[in-house]
Amino acid sequence: MIVRDEVEDLRDTALDEVQLDRRLSETWSTPTGLWGALSTVDHKIIGRRYIYTAFIFLALGGILALAMRLQLSEPEARFIGPDRYNQIFTMHGTNMMFLFAVPVMEAMAVYLVPLMVGTRNIAFPRLNAFSYWMYLAGGLLLWIAFAVDTGPDVGWFAYVPLSGPQYAAGKRADIWAQMITFTEVSALAVAVEIVVTVLKQRAPGMSLDRIPLFVWSMLVTSFLIILAMPAIMIASTALILDRLVGTHFFNPAEGGDVLLWQHLFWFFGHPEVYIIFLPAVGMVSTIVATFTRRPVFGYLAMVMALVTTGVLAFGLWVHHMFVAGLPRLGESFFTASSMAIAIPAGLQIFCWLATMWAGRPVFKTPFLFVIGFMVIFVIGGMTGVMVASVPFDTQVHDTYFVVAHFHYVLVGGAVFPLLGAIYYWFPKITGRMMSETLGRWTFGLIFTGFNLTFFPMHILGLQGMPRRIYTYQPEMPWSGLNMFISLSAVILAAGFLLFFIDAIRSAASGPAAPDNPWGASTLEWATSSPPLPYNFARLPVVGSLEPLSNNSETLSVAGGLSVDRRELIVTSVVEALPEARESSPGNSIWPLWSALATTVLLIWSIFTPWAVVWGSIPVSIALIGWFWPKGTPEDDT
Amino acid sequence: MNRSVVLDLSKLPPHGLGTASLTWWGTLAFMLIEGTGFALSIVVYLYLMSLAPHWPLDAPPPDLLPGSGLTALLIVSLLPNMLIARWARQQNLAKVRIGLVIMSLLGVAPLFLRVLEFPAMHISWDQNAYGSIVWVMLGLHTTHILTDLVETLVLTCLMFSKHGDNPRRYGDVSDNAMYWNFVVATWLPMYVCLYWIPRL
Numbered sequence: 001m002i003v004r005d006e007v008e009d010l011r012d013t014a015l016d017e018v019q020l021d022r023r024l025s026e027t028w029s030t031p032t033g034l035w036g037a038l039s040t041v042d043h044k045i046i047g048r049r050y051i052y053t054a055f056i057f058l059a060l061g062g063i064l065a066l067a068m069r070l071q072l073s074e075p076e077a078r079f080i081g082p083d084r085y086n087q088i089f090t091m092h093g094t095n096m097m098f099l100f101a102v103p104v105m106e107a108m109a110v111y112l113v114p115l116m117v118g119t120r121n122i123a124f125p126r127l128n129a130f131s132y133w134m135y136l137a138g139g140l141l142l143w144i145a146f147a148v149d150t151g152p153d154v155g156w157f158a159y160v161p162l163s164g165p166q167y168a169a170g171k172r173a174d175i176w177a178q179m180i181t182f183t184e185v186s187a188l189a190v191a192v193e194i195v196v197t198v199l200k201q202r203a204p205g206m207s208l209d210r211i212p213l214f215v216w217s218m219l220v221t222s223f224l225i226i227l228a229m230p231a232i233m234i235a236s237t238a239l240i241l242d243r244l245v246g247t248h249f250f251n252p253a254e255g256g257d258v259l260l261w262q263h264l265f266w267f268f269g270h271p272e273v274y275i276i277f278l279p280a281v282g283m284v285s286t287i288v289a290t291f292t293r294r295p296v297f298g299y300l301a302m303v304m305a306l307v308t309t310g311v312l313a314f315g316l317w318v319h320h321m322f323v324a325g326l327p328r329l330g331e332s333f334f335t336a337s338s339m340a341i342a343i344p345a346g347l348q349i350f351c352w353l354a355t356m357w358a359g360r361p362v363f364k365t366p367f368l369f370v371i372g373f374m375v376i377f378v379i380g381g382m383t384g385v386m387v388a389s390v391p392f393d394t395q396v397h398d399t400y401f402v403v404a405h406f407h408y409v410l411v412g413g414a415v416f417p418l419l420g421a422i423y424y425w426f427p428k429i430t431g432r433m434m435s436e437t438l439g440r441w442t443f444g445l446i447f448t449g450f451n452l453t454f455f456p457m458h459i460l461g462l463q464g465m466p467r468r469i470y471t472y473q474p475e476m477p478w479s480g481l482n483m484f485i486s487l488s489a490v491i492l493a494a495g496f497l498l499f500f501i502d503a504i505r506s507a508a509s510g511p512a513a514p515d516n517p518w519g520a521s522t523l524e525w526a527t528s529s530p531p532l533p534y535n536f537a538r539l540p541v542v543g544s545l546e547p548l549s550n551n552s553e554t555l556s557v558a559g560g561l562s563v564d565r566r567e568l569i570v571t572s573v574v575e576a577l578p579e580a581r582e583s584s585p586g587n588s589i590w591p592l593w594s595a596l597a598t599t600v601l602l603i604w605s606i607f608t609p610w611a612v613v614w615g616s617i618p619v620s621i622a623l624i625g626w627f628w629p630k631g632t633p634e635d636d637t
Numbered sequence: 638m639n640r641s642v643v644l645d646l647s648k649l650p651p652h653g654l655g656t657a658s659l660t661w662w663g664t665l666a667f668m669l670i671e672g673t674g675f676a677l678s679i680v681v682y683l684y685l686m687s688l689a690p691h692w693p694l695d696a697p698p699p700d701l702l703p704g705s706g707l708t709a710l711l712i713v714s715l716l717p718n719m720l721i722a723r724w725a726r727q728q729n730l731a732k733v734r735i736g737l738v739i740m741s742l743l744g745v746a747p748l749f750l751r752v753l754e755f756p757a758m759h760i761s762w763d764q765n766a767y768g769s770i771v772w773v774m775l776g777l778h779t780t781h782i783l784t785d786l787v788e789t790l791v792l793t794c795l796m797f798s799k800h801g802d803n804p805r806r807y808g809d810v811s812d813n814a815m816y817w818n819f820v821v822a823t824w825l826p827m828y829v830c831l832y833w834i835p836r837l
Contacts, residue, residue, distance in 0.1 A: 011647055123659050192666040196659055204644055226666060230674040234681070238773070247762050247769035249681075255694045255766035260684060264677070515638065526638060541644050554639045560647030569646060570653045578646055580653030624791055629800040636803060 012538060013559040020537050023563040028120070028534040030587060039589040041125035042533055046132050047111025048429060053132075054104035057139060059500065061095040064088050066493055073486035075474040085470035086153035087172075091146050093156025094176060097272065098183040099139045101414060102225075105279035106190040108421060109218040111429065113194055115524035115531060116212050118203030118540040120568045121584045123196035124189075126591045126626060131189035133595030138182025141603060145175040152176035155468065157269060158239070160250040160261045165243045174243060174606040177236040181602055184229045191225035194218050201568060202576045203523065204558055205542040210576075212522045212545075213289075213296060216303050217282025220310040221275050227314070228271035235264035245609050259324055266317035274313040276410060278306060280417035281348060284370050287420050288352050290520040291367040292359025295546060298351040305344035305351075312341045322393045331390050338388035345381060349374065364518075365439030369420030372447045376412025380405060383458065398468075401461025407454045419446070419499065426506065427513030431530045434510060438502040442495055449492030456481045456488075521546035526555050539569055542576070565633030583634040590626035597622045652804050654726075655811075664812045668819045671781065675823045678777055679830050682770045686834070694767035696760040698835040703753035708828045710750065711821045714743040718821075722814040725807040730796070733810055737793040740817065744786035751779050758831075774827055781820045788813055 012020055030040040040046065067088055071080040080088065114122050122128050145151050152172045154163040163173040198219045202211070211219075238249040239261070248254035250261050289296045296302055318326060318334040352374065361367065383405040387393045396402060419442075426434050465478050472478055516525035526548055527536050538557035540547060547555070558578070561567045566584040571577060601615030629635035655661060686692045693699075721736030754775060762772035792813055795801055 013642070013645075013647065124663055188670055192663055192670075195666050196662045200657075200659055200662055204646075226670050227673055230670055231677055234674060234677050238681075238769075241762075241769070241773070245763065247773070248764075248766040249685075249769050251766070254764070255685060255689055256769070257685065257688055257766075260681065263684070264681070538640055538642065554641050556643045557640045558644040558646050559642040560645045560649070562651070569649075570657050570659065573656075578644070578649055579657035581646060581649045581651050582653055582659060583651075620787055627791070628795070629803075629806075631800070635800070635805070 010563050011559075012561050012563055015563065017537065020563065021532070024534040024537060025532065027563060027566055028532075030533065035589070036587070038592050039129075039587040041121070041129050041585060041587050041591075043110055043114050043122040043125060043128060044429075044531060044533075044535075046125075046128050047107055050103060050107030050110055050132055050135070051429075053136060053139065054100050054107055055500075057095055057099040058104070059496070060143065061092050061100060062493060062496060064092040064095070066489060068092065069486040069489040071470060072472075072482050074483060075472050075476065075479050077471055080470065082470045083153065086468075087146060087149075087151040089468055090152045090155055090176070091142070094142065094152060094179065096410075097156060097276075098179065099135075099142065101276045101410065102187055102272070103135055103183070104418060105218075105221065105276060105414070106187060106194075108283070108418070108425075109194050109221075109279065110190060112425065112524060113197055113215055113218055114201070115428075115527065115535055116215050116522050117198060117201060117206060118523045118526075118536060118542065119197065119201040120535045120539070121566070122193050123201055124193050124585075126585050126588050127189050128193055129588075130591035130595050131186040131193075133592055134182050134189070134598065135186040137595060137599040138179045138186065141182065141599075142175060142179045145172070150175060152179075157265050159265075160239065160242075160258050163239060164250055165246075168243075171606060174240060177240045177243075178602050178606055180232055180236040182599075184233050185598075187225050188229055191222035191229075194222040195226070198222075199573050200570050202571050203540045203542045204569060204571055204576055204578045206571075206576045208574055209299070210542055210545045210547075212282075213285035213299070213302055213306075214279070214282035214522075217278045217285070217306055220306045221278045224271045224275050224278070224310050224313060228268045228275065231264050232268035235261060235268070238264075240606070244606075259321070262321050262324060263317070266320045267314070270317040270320065271313040273409070274309055276414045278309060280373070280414040281306065283417040283421040283424075284352065284373060285348075286520075286522065287366045287370050287417075287424050288355050290424070290518050291362045291364060291370075292355050293362070293519075294355060294359040295521075296351060297354040297358060298347075299545065301347060302351055305347045308344040309341060312337060312344070316341060319388055319393070322390050323397045335388050335390060339385055342381060342385055349378065364423075365434070365436060365443060366420040366424035366518075368440065368443045369416050369423065372443060373412055373416035373420070376408055376416060376447075376450065379455075380408030380410075380412050384409060396461050398466055399461035400457040400465045400467055403467050404454050404457035404461060407457075411450060411454070416446075419443075422503070424518065425524075426503070427517045428524055428529050428531070430507045430510070431513055431528075432506050432510035433513050433517060434506040435502050438498060442499045442502060445491055445495030445498060447495075449488055449490075449495050452488035453485050453492050456485050460485075516548065521549040523547055565636075586632055586634050588626065590622060594619065594622040594626055652808070654804065654808055658808050658812070660808060660812050661815070664816055668816070672819070672823060674777065675827065678770070678774050679826060682774065682830055682834075685766050685770055689767070692767070693760065693835045694765045696758070696764075696767060699754075699759065699771075699832055700757035701832055703750050703757045704828055704832050707747050707750040707754065708824065710743075710747055711824055714740070714747075715818065715821055717743065718814050718817050722811045725810040725814065728802075728804065728807050730802050733807065734793075734796050734801075737789060737796055737810070740814075741786070741789050741793050744782065744789050744817075747782055748779070748786075751775070751782070771831055774831060778820075778824055778827055781823070785813070785817055785820050788816070 030036050030042050071077050150172055152175055154168055154173050158176050161167055198215055241247040242249055248256040250256045250258050285296050315337040319338045423434055423439055460478055460481050513529045515529055523540055541556040541558050567581050568584050569578050570580045570582045572579055597618040601619055604611030604615050717739045724732040724736055758771050760768035762768050
């Protein structure tokens with residue numbers, strides 16, 4: 001055994017604050033320059049990258065939405081042809097779900113969870129770097145394919161037989177299926193990191209009942225990802241195999257089944273909605289607590305509601321298939337479970353209302369977005385209960401009513417809280433404040449624009465307008481509302497444009513933010529804005545649910561950690577009792593090489609199955625390079 | 638903000654073992670992901686079977702010998718696998734080295750039987766949906782044997798190198814042993830599904 005010389009092992013207790021900061025900076029900093037940027041494993045840098053990238057995809061997806069609104073603004077418009085329109089609505093949905101909504105929620109967690117649980121880096125930081133590169137590669141694959149007229153055109157859920165070998169010649173459907181592989185690998189990697197960070201790296205004393213609600217929501221979300229995403233990976237792999245090597249999973253002529261695709265897709269696809277929604281719930285709880293100046297009413301009930309939503313999420317998928325002709329008993333079961341999920345959702349709404357009722361609300365921009373969320377999400381929830389009923393769903397299936405419903409749920413339920421969360425955490429992430437004036441304008445434009453755009457779609461749907469049509473005839477009674485919707489979409493787009501302008505301008509020249517500008521009580525506000533590379537000079541010790549509110553002048557911390565290597569604390573799952581000092585891996589370029597090798601394998605395998613054989617050689621080499629010890633203090637013990 | 642040191646952690650071990658190790662939990666999480674994948678492949682098999690007028694589709698039930706031989710071999714491999722986990726906990730370098738060599742061989746041996754399993758199915762992946770799912774199930778499990786084999790080979794090299802004698806490496810060895818248990822455990826329901834359900 002190697003016996004390390006204790007004298008060389010310098011601990012933080014031997015250093016004053018200035019020396020400590022200097023030593024920790026040497027150990028934890030990311031070197032400047034390109035190589036440093038490519039090899040960094042700092043969760044804050046990677047989290048920021050994830051957030052920026054996801055918002056770029058949001059903007060691109062928004063431009064596609066505007067293009068569709070332009071085409072639909074009048075009957076028999078000729079701005080976009082049917083083939084390009086098919087690509088555009090497929091790209092819009094695919095991009096928003098797989099490249100924006102899920103990644104941006106995980107991105108917020110990558111940045112915030114380690115800070116909120118009081119540790120120095122996310123668990124498996126190199127996997128985190130790998131996951132970002134995979135995400136970026138998947139996004140580039142999709143968008144470059146679209147740019148060269150090979151964008152998928154089979155809808156964001158790519159139903160067979162339309163996406164199968166018979167009806168989707170060319171590589172468009174393969175691009176979709178392989179983009180799934182990229183984004184799911186990335187999402188699963190982050191989910192594992194979050195689970196282990198939350199279970200094992202919480203600050204000493206942060207027992208399960210002291211975990212911030214946002215962290216709880218990300219823990220439940222991560223388990224949903226772990227249990228739901230294998231279904232879509234199996235489905236998309238089976239689709240690629242059907243298309244590439246002639247398997248018959250979805251071919252009824254040879255014993256396959258097209259509904260198998262729908263089952264597998266929605267077994268993932270429904271939990272996906274909660275994968276997007278639950279982090280937003282955590283953001284809402286955080287913002288509500290801060291801006292009402294009191295803890296959220298019913299902490300235990302909120303946690304139980306998160307877990308219950310997570311469990312029920314797996315019992316709803318068939319409600320996407322009500323018109324597929326399934327047995328009636330099955331449909332009744334899924335109607336009941338679809339309505340049942342309104343219970344935990346409603347419970348949370350009432351807990352937030354009670355918190356606001358009992359607190360002293362401060363109506364800053366983040367809180368405005370939370371109020372907007374509550375209004376819009378409740379409307380989306382009510383139309384959700386409506387479409388949970390089979391007879392009603394049969395009428396409005398594949399109409400604009402459903403388009404209105406899921407935009408109310410997803411934009412109301414996730415994007416509003418997310419924008420609130422950006423205004424809320426922007427000072428921590430950038431060290432600068434966003435503009436309160438522009439924030440109010442942004443909220444006003446987005447809230448108004450959103451409702452004017454999407455509410456009339458309910459009516460269009462009831463009037464029978466199907467979704468996914470590239471145009472309609474002048475005889476149909478839809479043209480007036482469509483023009484109204486398209487004009488309203490401009491207001492909505494103006495709101496987002498203002499948001500981007502405010503964010504970019506504030507990041508460059510906004511007023512400097514103090515450590516804790518909102519007077520919040522969770523641990524990310526106990527460090528500087530933006531945080532130093534090591535997050536906390538001394539790791540916090542937690543004695544309550546609100547570590548910064550009981551004694552706001554002094555932070556209880558732990559001592560005795562090494563400063564010669566990247567070191568953090570591993571604690572027990574339930575009580576967060578310290579178990580070990582543990583090293584955290586340093587910067588490495590190998591995650592990038594691994595992601596590049598995996599990218600080559602995955603894209604190559606769209607064209608030949610042999611890519612899996614030959615492509616796995618560079619992947620293996622890169623992974624061995626990644627894991628082989630380099631003799632650094634972090635690799636040693 | 639002022640900081641007051643209320644907890645001294647200097648006496649904590651510099652590396653967590655077992656449930657105090659992050660990689661142990663990470664391995665568990667990946668096992669949950671892959672286990673879900675295995676379970677879903679069985680669900681797809683049963684789903685396709687429920688639709689078929691007869692099962693297997695246009696093929697006799699698979700020959701029992703290669704698959705049963707592989708199952709027996711995997712079960713036997715659990716014994717040295719458990720021993721190596723124990724030796725890793727004891728941080729016994731010599732025994733761990735021997736154990737890793739044995740486990741490498743026991744990772745290669747099933748591949749020879751697996752090669753015989755594909756023809757024993759009497760169906761090709763592109764003949765019908767039955768052929769597709771059995772090939773994918775076998776392929777999915779083979780990928781796991783291969784992955785663990787590569788990991789075991791790398792660890793074997795590592796333990797014979799200067800980096801070997803280190804608590805962190807022993808933790809890697811025991812996590813790898815845990816993962817092999819998983820590879821064996823997931824095979825058992827797949828074996829029943831592939832070989833015995835067609836005989837019902």
